[in-house]
Amino acid sequence: MNSVFSNKTAIAIFVLPTLLIFCAIVLIPIVVSSYYSVLDWNGIGKGTFIGLDNFTEMFTDSRALNAIKNSLLFAGASIFIQLPFSLLLALILASTVKGEGFYRTVYFIPVLISTVVIAQLWSKIYNADYGLLNTLLVNMGLSNLAQDWLGQKQTALIASFIPILWQYVGYHMLLMYAGAKSISQDIFEAAKIDGASRIRTALSITIPLMKPILKVCLVFSVIGAFKVFDLIYVLTGGGPFFTTEVPSTLMYTTIFDTYRYGYGSAISVFIILECLVFTLLINKLIKTD
Amino acid sequence: MKALLKKSFTVLLTVGLAGSIAACSSQGTPSEESGSDSITLKLWDQSVGNTDPSAKLLPQIIEKWNNEHPDIQIERTGTTGEQYKTKIKTALAGGEAPDIFYGMGGGSFMQPFIESGNVLEITSYVNDDIKSRMGAGMAEAIETDGKIYTLPVYTHIANLYVNTELFEKAGAKLPETYAELLDAVEKLKAAGITPALIGEKDRWPGMYWYDLIAMRQAGNEAVIEAFKDPSKWDSPEFVAAAAKLQELAKMGAFNSSMFSMSYDEMLGAFNAGNGAMMVQANWVNAGIEDPSSAVKGKVKVIPFPVFEDGKGDKTEIFGGAVDGFYVSKTTKHPEAAVEFLKYLSEQLGTQGYLAGAGLPSWKTDGLDTSGLSTLDQSSAEIMQSATSFIAWWDNILPAESAEAHKNLIAQLLAQDITPEGFSKQMAQLKPTELKL
Numbered sequence: 269m270n271s272v273f274s275n276k277t278a279i280a281i282f283v284l285p286t287l288l289i290f291c292a293i294v295l296i297p298i299v300v301s302s303y304y305s306v307l308d309w310n311g312i313g314k315g316t317f318i319g320l321d322n323f324t325e326m327f328t329d330s331r332a333l334n335a336i337k338n339s340l341l342f343a344g345a346s347i348f349i350q351l352p353f354s355l356l357l358a359l360i361l362a363s364t365v366k367g368e369g370f371y372r373t374v375y376f377i378p379v380l381i382s383t384v385v386i387a388q389l390w391s392k393i394y395n396a397d398y399g400l401l402n403t404l405l406v407n408m409g410l411s412n413l414a415q416d417w418l419g420q421k422q423t424a425l426i427a428s429f430i431p432i433l434w435q436y437v438g439y440h441m442l443l444m445y446a447g448a449k450s451i452s453q454d455i456f457e458a459a460k461i462d463g464a465s466r467i468r469t470a471l472s473i474t475i476p477l478m479k480p481i482l483k484v485c486l487v488f489s490v491i492g493a494f495k496v497f498d499l500i501y502v503l504t505g506g507g508p509f510f511t512t513e514v515p516s517t518l519m520y521t522t523i524f525d526t527y528r529y530g531y532g533s534a535i536s537v538f539i540i541l542e543c544l545v546f547t548l549l550i551n552k553l554i555k556t557d
Numbered sequence: 558m559k560a561l562l563k564k565s566f567t568v569l570l571t572v573g574l575a576g577s578i579a580a581c582s583s584q585g586t587p588s589e590e591s592g593s594d595s596i597t598l599k600l601w602d603q604s605v606g607n608t609d610p611s612a613k614l615l616p617q618i619i620e621k622w623n624n625e626h627p628d629i630q631i632e633r634t635g636t637t638g639e640q641y642k643t644k645i646k647t648a649l650a651g652g653e654a655p656d657i658f659y660g661m662g663g664g665s666f667m668q669p670f671i672e673s674g675n676v677l678e679i680t681s682y683v684n685d686d687i688k689s690r691m692g693a694g695m696a697e698a699i700e701t702d703g704k705i706y707t708l709p710v711y712t713h714i715a716n717l718y719v720n721t722e723l724f725e726k727a728g729a730k731l732p733e734t735y736a737e738l739l740d741a742v743e744k745l746k747a748a749g750i751t752p753a754l755i756g757e758k759d760r761w762p763g764m765y766w767y768d769l770i771a772m773r774q775a776g777n778e779a780v781i782e783a784f785k786d787p788s789k790w791d792s793p794e795f796v797a798a799a800a801k802l803q804e805l806a807k808m809g810a811f812n813s814s815m816f817s818m819s820y821d822e823m824l825g826a827f828n829a830g831n832g833a834m835m836v837q838a839n840w841v842n843a844g845i846e847d848p849s850s851a852v853k854g855k856v857k858v859i860p861f862p863v864f865e866d867g868k869g870d871k872t873e874i875f876g877g878a879v880d881g882f883y884v885s886k887t888t889k890h891p892e893a894a895v896e897f898l899k900y901l902s903e904q905l906g907t908q909g910y911l912a913g914a915g916l917p918s919w920k921t922d923g924l925d926t927s928g929l930s931t932l933d934q935s936s937a938e939i940m941q942s943a944t945s946f947i948a949w950w951d952n953i954l955p956a957e958s959a960e961a962h963k964n965l966i967a968q969l970l971a972q973d974i975t976p977e978g979f980s981k982q983m984a985q986l987k988p989t990e991l992k993l
Contacts, residue, residue: 311650313673396814397831419758419816507758508816509967524643526957527669 711915
């Protein structure tokens with residue numbers, strides 16, 4: 269077996285099928301999208317070459333800038349709200365609480381449910397006329413707080429972030445939980461003998477040793493934030509008045525509602541570059557051996 | 558070397574993760590001949606809704622055709638509304654369109670595909686015999702620059718739907734003028750009833766209100782002029798129309814949750830009796846008359862109120878767009894496809910009318926219309942009284958301007974823009990590419 273894995277030709281043959289599929293459905297579309305992004309093209313017929321005009325437009329269009337701002341805000345919320353929360357849950361679960369398996373499953377359930385279902389569920393929670401949230405507020409005597417959560421500019425963005433943050437808490441929790449569990453018990457025993465408290469152990473031993481998995485979580489959550497589409501699309505469709513628009517929903521409406529494939533492709537190229545830059549940045553900032 | 562390899566692997570993986578949304582794969586195989594003398598044609602449509610009568614009729618019509626024509630078999634795929642639009646656009650752009658497909662009528666949806674030659678011209682197949690079987694004005698309505706690409710199926714017109722039970726409860730009169738509309742709104746509000754429902758999350762339901770108000774204020778002729786020369790949008794009539802819509806919104810005529818309510822939710826709320834008025838087209842009739850609806854038999858359809866200071870009359874109709882099926886240019890069997898197109902359009906048009914799917918585009922002499930619901934009969938009567946039609950504005954305006962138009966109306970409803978500012982922005986729209 270070992271001799272097979274050290275044989276370069278064998279490796280090449282085994283890797284080839286996946287590589288071909290990867291190229292066909294990922295790399296080639298990206299290259300093609302990049303080509304479209306320098307065209308003024310309506311999706312059918314012939315496009316005209318306009319250089320980087322689509323990109324210039326994107327960085328001067330207030331609607332596109334707002335979408336980019338929203339995705340950055342969302343990435344920030346993922347890093348500073350979602351990940352710490354997942355970490356907390358992971359650490360608690362990993363420190364052998366009663367019903368560990370049960371809680372692990374419960375927190376992971378939202379990840380398994382289709383995002384569209386989640387969006388429908390939350391749109392019923394937020395519904396202004398019969399929604400769970402407003403009913404709760406009214407029954408608590410806070411009827412002046414009841415409002416059209418997804419229909420107002422002030423609340424729509426936050427209201428649409430919460431379900432996405434909520435949904436993937438379980439996903440990051442599971443990754444971190446696995447990371448925490450893989451740390452050798454000997455180290456914890458040594459800490460116990462030294463008289464370290466649980467919090468001390470978590471801060472000085474568990475978290476530093478989880479660094480590689482934390483980095484993975486960070487990358488996943490940032491990329492996830494930049495390419496979020498389905499939940500926003502179902503929940504608000506980018507409205508009201510583009511307040512909840514993110515680059516991917518803007519790309520969709522640009523291409524399919526206004527027939528501007530060139531501009532839409534420019535946005536998609538931007539999303540890819542954005543993801544790349546941030547991944548490299550995170551890798552630079554957090555060095556692991 | 559190892560570090561470089563690792564790094565490039567990371568990059569590739571990221572590109573892959575990010576790229577999965579950029580990738581737009583399409584599937585579908587061109588029609589193939591099955592057997593030596595039998596051909597199979599693919600048909601795509603968007604009639605899959607529960608209360609959509611076409612969804613029940615289409616399979617029956619196709620089955621009948623398949624039984625009568627063993628040599629030309631039809632294979633149908635139905636996809637729901639918004640997804641259908643995306644699907645057919647992608648397929649047409651990719652040159653993988655089915656032989657026959659449904660196209661949203663009356664303008665900017667099909668226009669780009671007609672211009673770029675993705676759709677088969679069928680002028681030579683349409684003889685006088687077929688034309689004589691169509692309803693009045695239909696033979697002209699389906700022409701694009703003197704050429705024919707589609708045959709009519711149904712016609713749809715938008716009117717005011719009123720819940721008479723709620724009107725009675727509030728002691729309000731069904732409005733025939735703008736003053737009566739304002740009065741009805743006040744009385745309904747006083748009775749604790751939501752006067753009118755708009756599913757503004759999808760933006761086009763709000764557009765129907767402005768467009769009808771503008772047609773009543775300025776008259777259809779002035780609207781058509783403005784489509785050709787957008788600078789005319791910035792004239793006193795259209796400012797007054799915008800002011801009227803804003804006045805209605807300000808006095809609370811519409812549900813407070815309109816910006817988070819979708820079209821489907823709006824229909825659900827109206828059918829549950831949660832609102833007294835709704836501006837929609839006759840495609841909602843079947844849902845209102847469905848046994849599951851709480852307002853069955855309590856809803857009337859009336860022409861939108863006329864304005865004391867307006868130039869429009871109640872016989873000037875919003876709608877009349879011809880929805881129909883098209884044949885793809887890439888089909889291998891144009892003759893068979895057109896033959897089926899003719900059969901399908903006439904059968905679906907007449908049987909669908911009787912089932913309440915839409916108003917007929919074909920002559921209905923000799924058809925038994927006694928089974929029609931009162932809503933369908935009233936809609937048909939309003940259509941027969943018509944002196945002029947203007948189709949859905951978002952189909953008449955070029956795609957980008959249509960989006961801008963809908964967004965502006967949403968801003969108007971939210972009091973984000975003044976009627977003057979609204980009209981100034983409307984004047985920036987592009988002129989229509991259609992011949993009106």
